[in-house]
Structures are given as C-alpha cells and as structure tokens.
Amino acid sequence: MALSPPYVAVADGRTITENVVRALAVVAGAFLFAGVFSALGAALLGVNVDNGLDASSTPAALYAAVNAISFVGFILSGVAYLRLRDDRSLVHLRRPRPSDLGWAVVGLVGILLGSLVMGAVVDVLSALAETLFGVTVESGQNSIITQGRENPVLFLYMVPVALFFVGPAEELVFRGVVQGLLRRAFGVVPGVAFASLLFGLGHYLAISSGSAWTYILTAGALGLVLGAVYEYTESIAVPALAHGLWNAGLFVVNYYVATTALTMPGG
Numbered sequence: 001m002a003l004s005p006p007y008v009a010v011a012d013g014r015t016i017t018e019n020v021v022r023a024l025a026v027v028a029g030a031f032l033f034a035g036v037f038s039a040l041g042a043a044l045l046g047v048n049v050d051n052g053l054d055a056s057s058t059p060a061a062l063y064a065a066v067n068a069i070s071f072v073g074f075i076l077s078g079v080a081y082l083r084l085r086d087d088r089s090l091v092h093l094r095r096p097r098p099s100d101l102g103w104a105v106v107g108l109v110g111i112l113l114g115s116l117v118m119g120a121v122v123d124v125l126s127a128l129a130e131t132l133f134g135v136t137v138e139s140g141q142n143s144i145i146t147q148g149r150e151n152p153v154l155f156l157y158m159v160p161v162a163l164f165f166v167g168p169a170e171e172l173v174f175r176g177v178v179q180g181l182l183r184r185a186f187g188v189v190p191g192v193a194f195a196s197l198l199f200g201l202g203h204y205l206a207i208s209s210g211s212a213w214t215y216i217l218t219a220g221a222l223g224l225v226l227g228a229v230y231e232y233t234e235s236i237a238v239p240a241l242a243h244g245l246w247n248a249g250l251f252v253v254n255y256y257v258a259t260t261a262l263t264m265p266g267g
Contacts, residue, residue, distance in 0.1 A: 019185040020185060027174075027198055033074065034077075037072050038066055038069060041065065049066075053066055054147070055148065063154060064161050067144075071169040074172070082177065090177060092176075092235055107239060107241075114224065121217070138209070138210040138211055140209070140213075146208045146209060148254055156251070162251060163244040163245070164244070166243070166247055167244025170243060171243055175236060193224070195223065195227055196220045196221075197220055199219060199220060200217065200218075200220030203219040222243075
C-alpha cells in the first residue's frame with residue numbers, strides 16, 4: 001500500500017491531450033448531470049427553483065433531498081465514463097480493510113491541518129491585498145452554510161447527504177476518474193495536484209458570498225489531502241469516507257454554533 005511510481009512522468013503529447021480533454025469533459029459532464037438531476041428532483045418534489053434552490057422558501061428536508069438527487073448526477077457521470085470507455089481499472093477500488101477506517105481518520109486530520117494552514121495563508125494574502133491595493137478581502141462562504149445559518153435544521157438534514165452522496169460522488173469524479181486520467185498523463189504527484197486544482201475550481205459554483213479565490217484555495221488544499229490518501233490506500237472508499245465525515249462534521253459544528261451563543265473563529 002503506497003504511492004505507485006512513476007511519481008512524476010510526462011506521457012507523449014497525444015496521451016496528455018486525450019487524458020486532459022477527457023478529465024475536463026468528465027468534470028463538465030458531472031456538473032451538467034447534477035444540474036439536470038437537480039431540476040428533475042425539484043420538479044418531482046414540487047420545489048420551486050425558478051430563482052435557484054433557496055432554503056428560506058424550501059422546507060429543509062426537501063432542500064436536502066434535491067441536493068442529494070443532484071449528486072446522483074455526479075455519480076452517473078463518473079460511472080458512465082467508466083462504462084463507456086470500458087476502463088473500470090482507472091478507479092482504485094478494493095475490498096474494505098479494517099485499516100481503512102484509520103486512514104479515513106488520518107485524512108480527516110490532514111484536512112483539518114490543511115484548512116488551518118490554508119486559512120493562515122489566506123489571512124496573509126488578504127492582509128497584503130488590503131495593504132498594497134486597499135482591497136478588503138472576505139473569505140468565500142458556501143451557499144449551504146450561509147442558508148443553514150438562517151435555518152439551522154438544514155444542517156442536520158445535510159449530514160446524511162454529505163456522508164452518502166457528496167463524499168462518494170465528488171471522490172468518484174475528482175479522485176477516481178479525473179485524478180486517474182491526469183495520473184496517466186503526468187504521473188502521480190502532478191496528477192494529484194492538477195486534480196486538486198480542478199476540484200478547487202469546481203467549488204466556485206458553491207460560493208454565495210465573499211472572495212471566490214479564498215474558497216477555491218481552501219477546497220484545493222482539501223483535494224490535495226484526499227488525493228494523497230487515495231493514492232496511498234489505493235481505495236476510493238477511503239477518501240470518500242473522509243470527505244463525507246469532514247462535510248458532515250462541518251454541518252454538525254455549524255448547527256451547534258447556530259443554535260447557541262457561540263461564534264465560529266473569525267466570525
């Protein structure tokens with residue numbers, strides 16, 4: 001169980017082009033399918049999304065259900081690519097081991113440390129931007145977090161969505177298929193880095209307020225940790241579990257904060 005060489009290797013130009021184009025197509029397809037499934041789910045559940053999915057006008061349970069359905073589209077995109085290309089070996093998947101839970105915890109700790117480090121980096125860059133250009137930088141906020149603070153029970157409904165839909169879906173697409181394709185083009189280390197960059201950029205659509213680059217950097221750092229854990233354990237289930245637990249933990253913490261007199265650091 002370890003990172004498989006070559007750690008850095010550049011394939012021929014045609015292989016690089018094909019794999020990069022395919023990776024970008026899978027990401028685009030995932031978001032397209034997610035949008036279609038979100039609209040279908042909203043229609044089936046009678047949720048009005050003319051002005052976007054809004055927690056203030058949608059019952060929390062239905063809001064969470066539409067989110068879950070949208071990530072079915074993400075899963076479908078990844079599975080469709082693997083089946084159409086008949087390339088299931090692209091994604092590392094094996095029988096679960098007892099040690100996988102421990103590695104998921106390692107991933108959680110890594111994400112926490114990564115987010116703390118990236119938070120410090122963002123603070124330094126924000127201070128520089130304000131000093132040099134007089135620009136005030138506010139950290140980007142996820143739309144679900146923003147809306148959940150107005151309706152805290154939404155956080156509780158989002159916990160199972162994070163565990164059973166968000167974590168598995170995003171890891172299948174970004175770590176499984178996309179990182180796998182980029183690994184073939186550039187090797188393990190660049191593959192992890194480029195997949196994490198796409199993962200960070202993919203979160204641009206989730207931002208409701210603040211500076212986008214701050215949220216993208218933080219999401220990218222999370223991707224680096226998950227990508228490394230995936231390559232080391234050679235099981236997509238491990239980063240999927242770590243990712244789901246991280247998001248679920250954020251929802252639980254935000255619920256507690258929103259329903260007590262506590263405030264989040266920096267908030």
